[in-house]
Amino acid sequence: MSTALAHVLRDWMPHQRWFGGKGREWADVSEEGFFLSRSEPVLSVHRVRVTYADGAVETYLVPLSWRAHPEEDLTSAFVGAVPVKDAEGADRENYAYDALRDRDATTPWLTHLAAASTVGPMHFSPSGSSAIPEGVPGDVISTEQSNTSLVYGQDAILKLFRRLEPGLNPDVEIGEALRRTENPHIAPLLGHVEIDTPDGEPATVAMLQTFVPNASDGWRLATASVRDLYAEGDLHADEVGGDFAADSERLGAATASVHADLARVLPTEAADRDWFAATARGMGERLEAALAVVPQLEEHLERLRAVYAAVADSPETVVRQRVHGDFHLGQVLRTATGWVVLDFEGEPARPLAERRQLDSPMRDVAGMLRSFDYAARHMLVEQPDDPQRAYRAQEWAVRNRGAFCAGYSAASGIDPCGDSPLLRAFEADKAVYECVYEARNRPNWLMIPLQSLSRLTAGEA
Numbered sequence: 001m002s003t004a005l006a007h008v009l010r011d012w013m014p015h016q017r018w019f020g021g022k023g024r025e026w027a028d029v030s031e032e033g034f035f036l037s038r039s040e041p042v043l044s045v046h047r048v049r050v051t052y053a054d055g056a057v058e059t060y061l062v063p064l065s066w067r068a069h070p071e072e073d074l075t076s077a078f079v080g081a082v083p084v085k086d087a088e089g090a091d092r093e094n095y096a097y098d099a100l101r102d103r104d105a106t107t108p109w110l111t112h113l114a115a116a117s118t119v120g121p122m123h124f125s126p127s128g129s130s131a132i133p134e135g136v137p138g139d140v141i142s143t144e145q146s147n148t149s150l151v152y153g154q155d156a157i158l159k160l161f162r163r164l165e166p167g168l169n170p171d172v173e174i175g176e177a178l179r180r181t182e183n184p185h186i187a188p189l190l191g192h193v194e195i196d197t198p199d200g201e202p203a204t205v206a207m208l209q210t211f212v213p214n215a216s217d218g219w220r221l222a223t224a225s226v227r228d229l230y231a232e233g234d235l236h237a238d239e240v241g242g243d244f245a246a247d248s249e250r251l252g253a254a255t256a257s258v259h260a261d262l263a264r265v266l267p268t269e270a271a272d273r274d275w276f277a278a279t280a281r282g283m284g285e286r287l288e289a290a291l292a293v294v295p296q297l298e299e300h301l302e303r304l305r306a307v308y309a310a311v312a313d314s315p316e317t318v319v320r321q322r323v324h325g326d327f328h329l330g331q332v333l334r335t336a337t338g339w340v341v342l343d344f345e346g347e348p349a350r351p352l353a354e355r356r357q358l359d360s361p362m363r364d365v366a367g368m369l370r371s372f373d374y375a376a377r378h379m380l381v382e383q384p385d386d387p388q389r390a391y392r393a394q395e396w397a398v399r400n401r402g403a404f405c406a407g408y409s410a411a412s413g414i415d416p417c418g419d420s421p422l423l424r425a426f427e428a429d430k431a432v433y434e435c436v437y438e439a440r441n442r443p444n445w446l447m448i449p450l451q452s453l454s455r456l457t458a459g460e461a
């Protein structure tokens with residue numbers, strides 16, 4: 001397809017939240033597209049290959065809807081005008097829109113899934129005999145992060161993976177495995193979509209999941225609880241109305257239940273000394289790479305190295321298994337009856353093969369503990385010098401960490417909050433990852449993981 005379109009995408013993509021190459025210099029861009037629907041509005045899907053100045057290449061999936069005239073209602077979804085020739089050979093423009101924000105262009109995804117179609121290089125696979133809602137338009141959800149999700153009525157949610165990598169996405173792989181367990185803490189998979197790649201192995205494009213209605217995400221609930229605490233000058237975390245500890249405890253139990261089922265239906269393996277050594281080495285390498293993006297990490301370098309070295313010598317017994325991989329409060333939904341865990345795709349910045357490796361479930365525990373820390377401290381970003389708030393934040397984080405670990409321990413018999421060098425290292429490693437994430441996406445939040453590193457490497461909670 002046209003080079004003109006590639007230029008338009010070059011201007012548009014860096015401003016999209018899902019674009020992982022923010023701050024990197026582009027050396028080249030090319031794109032290849034095909035039509036998913038030719039009825040109005042025409043829907044095309046593009047594989048956009050971005051080559052960065054350092055030679056690295058990333059491929060993104062960009063669905064576009066097309067109009068002959070600008071659509072006022074779609075201004076916020078406008079991608080760009082692309083010059084074309086009309087039937088008489090005269091010059092005119094076609095208007096490209098982000099197809100996931102153009103409701104009229106959202107129905108073909110589910111129609112193709114229900115029909116188990118193959119369209120060009122794209123393959124649609126329903127899961128089992130699940131009911132797929134058809135003919136309903138999808139609405140893009142506002143909490144767009146690394147991917148883009150569309151909610152179809154109250155029934156289903158389609159998540160589109162923006163960065164294409166050969167291999168089955170762990171979210172689909174785990175969704176397929178857990179579908180048969182009837183675990184109450186997951187949203188069952190309804191189907192998925194793959195696209196052929198030049199590497200032989202298809203890449204996962206999208207997954208369709210049962211929508212969990214009337215739920216609130218953990219981040220929203222936890223931060224509401226923190227706000228309640230800040231508003232009360234002289235009451236403690238256990239005394240204010242919005243105490244979150246009972247929910248944290250239930251979340252710990254739900255996490256343990258999902259871990260147990262993952263270990264039951266997918267492979268496990270006892271961790272040997274080589275695994276501890278390789279884990280410590282991997283963390284060290286990630287730290288070195290992060291340093292190039294976040295120079296402020298320099299002051300934590302020596303202490304972080306010591307935290308990682310303790311992993312290599314750790315006497316702990318670990319059974320490796322499939323884990324969530326990017327577990328935080330934004331990945332869990334609270335329904336009327338309990339917690340549901342979402343998004344098993346791991347950290348979006350890690351290569352797919354790495355995200356599919358067996359790991360310690362403590363990686364997830366560490367992720368959630370980091371998230372309690374984030375929830376407690378995110379409001380300090382605006383008021384960093386308020387000692388009273390800082391004290392309250394610490395109190396909230398400690399209380400909810402403890403409750404989460406108690407819930408996990410009661411359900412699994414494993415106390416994750418004991419004095420574990422591995423858990424501490426996972427927390428530090430996650431905070432290093434977060435430093436890079438924040439530097440690229442929300443620079444004013446960088447202080448949250450940076451300050452945590454001071455505490456973590458000093459052996460504090």
Ligand SMILES: Nc1ncnc2c1ncn2[C@@H]1O[C@H](COP(=O)(O)OP(=O)(O)O)[C@@H](O)[C@H]1O
Nearest residue numbers: 145146147157187209210211212217330342343
């Ligand atoms: N099955 C679901 N039911 C209800 N809401 C969902 C469901 N799956 C995702 N969501 C909503 O979409 C948000 C983002 O989904 P997620 O899978 O975490 O995407 P991302 O990979 O982009 O972070 C979640 O925080 C949640 O609010």
Ligand SMILES: O=P(O)(O)O[C@H]1O[C@H](CO)[C@@H](O[C@H]2O[C@H](CO)[C@@H](O)[C@H](O)[C@H]2O)[C@H](O)[C@H]1O
Nearest residue numbers: 145146326328329330347348370371374434437
């Ligand atoms: O949900 P994603 O898979 O896109 O995860 C990425 O974005 C998250 C932010 O939205 C980021 O999480 C960090 O910020 C959260 C608060 O917004 C906090 O609860 C987490 O603990 C913290 O790690 C996540 O790291 C990133 O991969």
